[in-house]
Amino acid sequence: MQPSGPAASRLVLAVLALAAAAPARAVPAFARKYGTSCLTCHTVFPKLTPFGEAFRRNGFRFPGVDSDYVKQEQVALGQEANKKTFPNSVWPATLPSSVPLAVGVLGAGNLSPDKTASVPRDNNGTRFSLDDFVTEGQIFLAASLSDTVTVFGEVSIADGGADVEHASVHFNDLVGPRHLVNLSVGKASATLSSFGPHSSYAGGLAIPDVPVTAIYVDSGDPFALSGNAKGLEVNGVYQGRFHYAVGLANSNNGFGGTFNSENWYAAAGYKVGGMRLDGEGEAGPKDPMRPWAEEALTFHGFVYHSNEHFADPAAVGVAANDVSFTIGGGLRAQYRSAELDLGYYRQSHNRAFFDPAGALGKGTDGAFFGELSYVVYPWMVPFLRVQRITLHPSGGTSVSDLHLMPGVALLVRPNVRLVVAGNVETANGFPQDGAGAPLGWQGGSGDTGALVMTPGPTSTPSTKTQEFESLLFVFAWAI
Amino acid sequence: MRRALLVALALAASAARADGGTISGKVDATPPKYLADTVVYLKSVPGTHPPRTHEMDQRGLKFVPAVLVVAQGDTVKFLNHDNVAHNVYSPDGEAYNLGSFKQNEAASYTFKKAGVYTQLCSIHPEMLAYIFVGQNPYAAAVDAKGHYVIKDVPPGTYQLAVWNAAKLKAPDKGVTVAAGKTVQENIAIKR
Numbered sequence: 001m002q003p004s005g006p007a008a009s010r011l012v013l014a015v016l017a018l019a020a021a022a023p024a025r026a027v028p029a030f031a032r033k034y035g036t037s038c039l040t041c042h043t044v045f046p047k048l049t050p051f052g053e054a055f056r057r058n059g060f061r062f063p064g065v066d067s068d069y070v071k072q073e074q075v076a077l078g079q080e081a082n083k084k085t086f087p088n089s090v091w092p093a094t095l096p097s098s099v100p101l102a103v104g105v106l107g108a109g110n111l112s113p114d115k116t117a118s119v120p121r122d123n124n125g126t127r128f129s130l131d132d133f134v135t136e137g138q139i140f141l142a143a144s145l146s147d148t149v150t151v152f153g154e155v156s157i158a159d160g161g162a163d164v165e166h167a168s169v170h171f172n173d174l175v176g177p178r179h180l181v182n183l184s185v186g187k188a189s190a191t192l193s194s195f196g197p198h199s200s201y202a203g204g205l206a207i208p209d210v211p212v213t214a215i216y217v218d219s220g221d222p223f224a225l226s227g228n229a230k231g232l233e234v235n236g237v238y239q240g241r242f243h244y245a246v247g248l249a250n251s252n253n254g255f256g257g258t259f260n261s262e263n264w265y266a267a268a269g270y271k272v273g274g275m276r277l278d279g280e281g282e283a284g285p286k287d288p289m290r291p292w293a294e295e296a297l298t299f300h301g302f303v304y305h306s307n308e309h310f311a312d313p314a315a316v317g318v319a320a321n322d323v324s325f326t327i328g329g330g331l332r333a334q335y336r337s338a339e340l341d342l343g344y345y346r347q348s349h350n351r352a353f354f355d356p357a358g359a360l361g362k363g364t365d366g367a368f369f370g371e372l373s374y375v376v377y378p379w380m381v382p383f384l385r386v387q388r389i390t391l392h393p394s395g396g397t398s399v400s401d402l403h404l405m406p407g408v409a410l411l412v413r414p415n416v417r418l419v420v421a422g423n424v425e426t427a428n429g430f431p432q433d434g435a436g437a438p439l440g441w442q443g444g445s446g447d448t449g450a451l452v453m454t455p456g457p458t459s460t461p462s463t464k465t466q467e468f469e470s471l472l473f474v475f476a477w478a479i
Numbered sequence: 480m481r482r483a484l485l486v487a488l489a490l491a492a493s494a495a496r497a498d499g500g501t502i503s504g505k506v507d508a509t510p511p512k513y514l515a516d517t518v519v520y521l522k523s524v525p526g527t528h529p530p531r532t533h534e535m536d537q538r539g540l541k542f543v544p545a546v547l548v549v550a551q552g553d554t555v556k557f558l559n560h561d562n563v564a565h566n567v568y569s570p571d572g573e574a575y576n577l578g579s580f581k582q583n584e585a586a587s588y589t590f591k592k593a594g595v596y597t598q599l600c601s602i603h604p605e606m607l608a609y610i611f612v613g614q615n616p617y618a619a620a621v622d623a624k625g626h627y628v629i630k631d632v633p634p635g636t637y638q639l640a641v642w643n644a645a646k647l648k649a650p651d652k653g654v655t656v657a658a659g660k661t662v663q664e665n666i667a668i669k670r
Contacts, residue, residue: 079606082604084571085568089604090604
């Protein structure tokens with residue numbers, strides 16, 4: 001029996017979420033540019049080493065003078081001395097002599113030992129599926145225009161078409177000491193922590209999403225913290241230990257596509273021990289065979305304001321909007337090759353949940369997430385990821401979904417990745433629609449960490465359910 | 480009579496060269512890719528130096544050589560052996576612009592002030608060369624492996640310095656040059 005109605009749409013959304021949340025991988029364009037291995041910046045990609053995080057934070061630049069490390073031949077679009085004759089000359093820049101592109105492929109096969117779990121139930125009872133084994137192709141672009149201006153882009157190509165997921169220009173070191181004031185413009189993910197958005201071995205995203213309007217009102221383009229958004233961000237690092245970011249973002253609009261989402265955010269963090277956040281003045285790892293290892297503690301926090309628009313379920317052709325405010329924070333404790341990431345955020349919404357009367361109303365949601373990992377070898381990292389999403393409709397019943405993901409991330413080659421991860425989901429109830437019927441869970445952390453539990457034929461909003469959803473085999477490569 | 484005079488002048492010039500010493504060595508750069516645009520020079524040598532004329536060509540949209548070492552008062556003749564027009568200008572020091580010139584045309588400029596002059600072509604902004612104008616002629620650009628030789632240096636004690644286009648640096652070194660002798664000085668330049 002084919003899934004139909006809400007079940008089908010949820011399945012489609014899950015697949016779309018898999019595609020849309022597919023993270024940037026290792027970017028071989030950088031490897032070519034600097035003539036360096038992926039392992040300079042990654043353990044099992046896309047997870048970054050402390051140096052890789054510094055490179056990302058510096059606007060995709062090496063510490064020191066970036067061009068010192070560039071081995072790819074550059075075409076000069078003017079010379080440094082042209083600055084002296086500006087405005088009679090164009091401000092100089094450089095261009096890589098070869099097109100700075102890379103390609104990647106991502107997908108996942110899944111095995112469902114429990115035939116009654118949501119995934120096989122919504123997938124014709126199939127226990128083993130390779131349908132998503134090649135889900136997405138990616139084209140990356142990464143280049144420097146000068147020692148301070150860099151560009152980064154990613155186009156994903158999936159069944160739904162092509163999407164410019166990421167396209168940003170980074171103007172670094174604008175004023176003051178190096179790394180203090182940088183501006184990024186374009187489409188990118190907001191800086192909400194001290195680490196990259198894909199800083200996870202298990203899930204595609206370090207910070208899980210709670211797409212409340214997708215859950216409750218079937219918004220096809222819900223606001224999500226992790227989503228790449230068009231906007232601009234000012235960020236920087238002060239004295240190598242403190243970082244900040246403030247930004248404006250358009251984010252997602254599910255209705256009409258012309259609304260200004262009025263999104264803004266701010267984040268800050270502080271690192272104690274280990275490599276500086278900007279990677280400057282690094283003395284090198286204690287153990288040169290374990291360049292990823294350090295002893296450090298990093299704290300960070302953020303706030304995010306969003307005004308999302310979507311189709312009002314109560315009136316055809318009319319836009320509704322939900323203003324949400326998120327406050328969250330987290331920490332990373334690293335002791336040599338062991339790493340523990342913890343985080344929590346709470347979102348308040350003014351119009352995203354169904355109230356007991358069946359109308360859109362207020363509510364809050366929360367997400368706790370943690371990941372423990374240990375780099376056994378540079379190509380083998382076992383991990384355990386935990387996510388717990390809670391939904392609190394104002395005046396209604398709170399429900400939660402706990403997601404456990406034990407697994408191992410492997411590098412078959414430095415640019416070929418295999419992740420094997422279990423997905424065990426425990427729902428303490430289901431969200432309910434305006435008529436009181438149970439709805440499926442959505443959100444989580446992207447490709448390997450999506451919440452997929454759907455109510456069974458006899459489920460009610462208060463049904464407690466535990467399912468071994470799947471054993472995922474994520475396969476990705478980039479070249 | 481005239482031949483005798485020429486022979487006498489040639490002998491005098493030869494004797495002057497024999498009176499000079501040589502400074503040679505190797506420059507190591509970190510990062511090595513910036514080694515090419517490096518000049519080793521003596522900071523201050525008393526006396527006057529007869530002006531000379533040098534050539535810098537433009538071939539295949541490149542200045543040749545990429546680094547030219549001259550002395551204050553010397554003239555550089557800029558050639559164009561490309562079949563496209565070129566321009567030569569520099570925003571540095573005396574800031575000159577020699578206009579544009581066609582294939583096989585040339586333009587000259589006499590450098591009055593010491594310094595490093597970036598050579599640019601307004602028609603082809605990627606083109607770049609450096610003219611190092613020393614206070615004296617005792618300077619040399621390094622070769623591809625970093626070797627340099629400064630010949631015919633009058634005996635004396637001097638400060639040996641290095642200039643690098645990427646601003647890699649090394650402390651000045653004191654060198655004493657003796658007639659007919661060679662002083663070996665290796666230099667490491669870095670940020």
